[in-house]
Amino acid sequence: MSGENFRTLPPRELRLELEALYADYTGCLDEERFEDWPDFFTDDCLYKIVPRENFERGLPLATWLCESRGYLLDRITAIRKTSVYAPRRIRRIVSAIRIHGWTGDVLEARASYAAYETLIDELTRVFNVGEYRDQIVVSGGRLKFAEKICVFDSQLVPNSLIYPL
Amino acid sequence: MSGENFRTLPPRELRLELEALYADYTGCLDEERFEDWPDFFTDDCLYKIVPRENFERGLPLATWLCESRGYLLDRITAIRKTSVYAPRRIRRIVSAIRIHGWTGDVLEARASYAAYETLIDELTRVFNVGEYRDQIVVSGGRLKFAEKICVFDSQLVPNSLIYPL
Amino acid sequence: MSGENFRTLPPRELRLELEALYADYTGCLDEERFEDWPDFFTDDCLYKIVPRENFERGLPLATWLCESRGYLLDRITAIRKTSVYAPRRIRRIVSAIRIHGWTGDVLEARASYAAYETLIDELTRVFNVGEYRDQIVVSGGRLKFAEKICVFDSQLVPNSLIYPL
Numbered sequence: 001m002s003g004e005n006f007r008t009l010p011p012r013e014l015r016l017e018l019e020a021l022y023a024d025y026t027g028c029l030d031e032e033r034f035e036d037w038p039d040f041f042t043d044d045c046l047y048k049i050v051p052r053e054n055f056e057r058g059l060p061l062a063t064w065l066c067e068s069r070g071y072l073l074d075r076i077t078a079i080r081k082t083s084v085y086a087p088r089r090i091r092r093i094v095s096a097i098r099i100h101g102w103t104g105d106v107l108e109a110r111a112s113y114a115a116y117e118t119l120i121d122e123l124t125r126v127f128n129v130g131e132y133r134d135q136i137v138v139s140g141g142r143l144k145f146a147e148k149i150c151v152f153d154s155q156l157v158p159n160s161l162i163y164p165l
Numbered sequence: 166m167s168g169e170n171f172r173t174l175p176p177r178e179l180r181l182e183l184e185a186l187y188a189d190y191t192g193c194l195d196e197e198r199f200e201d202w203p204d205f206f207t208d209d210c211l212y213k214i215v216p217r218e219n220f221e222r223g224l225p226l227a228t229w230l231c232e233s234r235g236y237l238l239d240r241i242t243a244i245r246k247t248s249v250y251a252p253r254r255i256r257r258i259v260s261a262i263r264i265h266g267w268t269g270d271v272l273e274a275r276a277s278y279a280a281y282e283t284l285i286d287e288l289t290r291v292f293n294v295g296e297y298r299d300q301i302v303v304s305g306g307r308l309k310f311a312e313k314i315c316v317f318d319s320q321l322v323p324n325s326l327i328y329p330l
Numbered sequence: 331m332s333g334e335n336f337r338t339l340p341p342r343e344l345r346l347e348l349e350a351l352y353a354d355y356t357g358c359l360d361e362e363r364f365e366d367w368p369d370f371f372t373d374d375c376l377y378k379i380v381p382r383e384n385f386e387r388g389l390p391l392a393t394w395l396c397e398s399r400g401y402l403l404d405r406i407t408a409i410r411k412t413s414v415y416a417p418r419r420i421r422r423i424v425s426a427i428r429i430h431g432w433t434g435d436v437l438e439a440r441a442s443y444a445a446y447e448t449l450i451d452e453l454t455r456v457f458n459v460g461e462y463r464d465q466i467v468v469s470g471g472r473l474k475f476a477e478k479i480c481v482f483d484s485q486l487v488p489n490s491l492i493y494p495l
Binding site for chain 3: 174177180181184196206217258260261262263277279291292293295296318319320321
């Protein structure tokens with residue numbers, strides 16, 4: 001897809017493109033294909049995980065802050081090399097994809113997510129819920145996140161925020 | 166959209182319209198734009214929140230019962246003016262939108278929802294899950310709920326049912 | 331729909347067909363229309379529920395294993411006749427439907443699910459989350475599962491896995 005094609009998609013087709021994007025994105029993470037995760041972002045992307053309270057007050061403090069695709073790659077390397085945490089599975093559910101409008105060729109979209117954590121020999125529990133606030137562009141023929149801010153509802157920072165959301 | 170357009174949408178396009186409607190609806194509530202919430206309903210709407218046990222047995226008892234858009238507006242005023250409850254965030258996930266058929270220009274649709282509650286300084290927990298049983302019409306050029314019944318799976322009425330579902 | 335129609339659906343229309351299928355499937359189960367559930371499967375289907383650890387290691391042990399539609403029917407008979415367990419409601423949320431490709435007329439698709447359990451006089455809790463790994467075909471004019479493997483994230487087998495996922 002070209003940027004021009006993207007920009008002129010009718011709303012219903014645009015919704016389907018976004019559904020495919022979010023499905024692929026969470027599928028990639030849920031299946032722990034972490035090395036593929038940075039490819040969902042542009043080179044100069046912004047990726048943040050931030051508590052809603054901070055986000056709404058405009059406070060700069062973020063739980064995660066990656067200011068380029070290179071940072072994302074570093075994160076993955078760190079995840080793969082670190083083993084100080086207990087093994088766990090994260091499952092992400094996405095809902096309520098909303099198209100918020102265009103700035104040039106950049107689409108602003110939002111979606112709700114719920115993430116579940118399962119530790120070995122423990123039952124699954126709700127881990128983190130919140131909203132994706134995304135800027136989406138076409139790059140290299142596919143949809144990519146130029147910006148992805150994961151705004152989570154809790155004020156508690158989960159100390160087990162090891163994997164991306 | 167006109168009622169005639171709505172009534173004649175092919176099934177796949179109808180599904181996309183409903184996905185957009187439910188996304189906008191839960192987005193509105195999750196972002197706490199409560200003043201916009203009544204606009205998703207017709208003037209003479211019926212909005213109910215009811216335990217599944219009561220619903221299936223045909224018992225009239227409802228946890229919430231609003232018999233017009235005016236009631237919904239009153240609810241919002243009450244929410245905004247009341248501060249006897251602890252601040253909390255609710256996040257709603259919607260899934261499994263099902264088209265159940267038409268009665269004239271009224272579409273019956275169902276969807277499953279899961280709502281999560283986050284109190285300040287607490288972890289997120291599952292709050293309420295259930296099914297939307299909706300009657301949808303076109304009014305003023307957009308889709309609106311003529312009837313929305315939130316049938317929740319629990320028999321326990323959450324005492325913190327402060328915000329709409 | 332014919333197999334030929336199915337095979338040649340454009341990606342966006344295929345996605346909508348799958349969304350309708352998963353919505354109908356979970357709706358059928360959530361509304362406890364269990365007798366309709368086997369009709370979502372081909373006669374010689376494979377239906378399995380298996381812990382992710384076992385699945386990824388290729389271990390054969392499954393929590394449920396039904397090797398034909400007849401087995402599914404037997405399951406339902408057993409559910410309806412058994413009353414040794416406490417009454418409960420299960421609600422299923424589906425997300426991230428991914429189209430993985432074709433082998434002849436068989437479509438491989440995946441989706442994430444989260445199931446919630448509500449016992450009478452108890453609050454709703456997360457019950458089981460995981461991934462559907464499905465083989466889908468056209469049979470008798472509608473989409474059916476030739477294979478459905480429910481791979482759940484936990485290593486703990488919920489002793490209350492009474493109803494299908």
